[in-house]
Amino acid sequence: MKEREDKQMVYGRQPVLELLKSGRAVEKIFVQKGLSGPFEIELRNLLKGREVPVSNVHPMKLNKFTKGNHQGVVAFSSIVEYVELEDLVMHTMESGENPLFIYLDGITDVRNFGAIIRTAEVFGVHGIIFQSRNSALINQTMIKTSAGALFNVPLSRVKSLNNAVEYLQNSGIEIMVSDLKATKPISEVKFDGPVCLVFGSEELGISGHMEKLADQRFLIPQVGKTDSLNVAVATGVVMYEVQRQRTVQS
16 A cells, blocks of 8 residues: 555655646645745746645655655645536536535545545535645545545545635535534434535534534534544434435435
8 A cells, every 4th residue: 555655656856846747636745844946936836726735844754755865845646636616516506416515624534534435425425525725635545445435426625715615605505514512403404405514623623714604503413421423424424314305305
């Protein structure tokens, strides 16, 4: 598995620039803190208008990725092709199906992300949306965890949470957030219309900003002593309820 993931990695200044010039999808770029000069300027210019997350890191982080001469920069090419949010919504609307999307708000655990994709594919989700920053790196581990479903669910990586939510709402899609702090139980929520379900990380939950933007917030009632469900399991519970309601309606 490690050998396969190494094939995603590109390091060194010129190789990384050529990767960007090729037009291939790039998963993430790690740049040494304090790096400046002509290379940094060209890198910044090539990244304009692209949804590629860039992290400024200590050289030790880059040394963990490779023992080669990384010259202060390491990139990971993407193993999937991302879909523009507008295209994803338009295609779903034109298909005549009732839109159902998932927005992952800060899910950084690769295995949880993969498990959610697997659940989404099983329940017929039309696409998964997530921000370019603060999201899990899509790699071979995620493919394995998703049981290959990652290649069967459209993925849309967005830069702005505000813009994404606004576009979805303007398209008639309701933003519904699974949140333990909510007061409305899932049994009282109607999922029969166009919906985008939002799930946050187990550590932080949904972001405060997403909480404000949501059209509805609901919770999965719990009776045990454990703090909360694993986010991937919670997704499965919600997706079952969505499918149950939509099956009854049809």
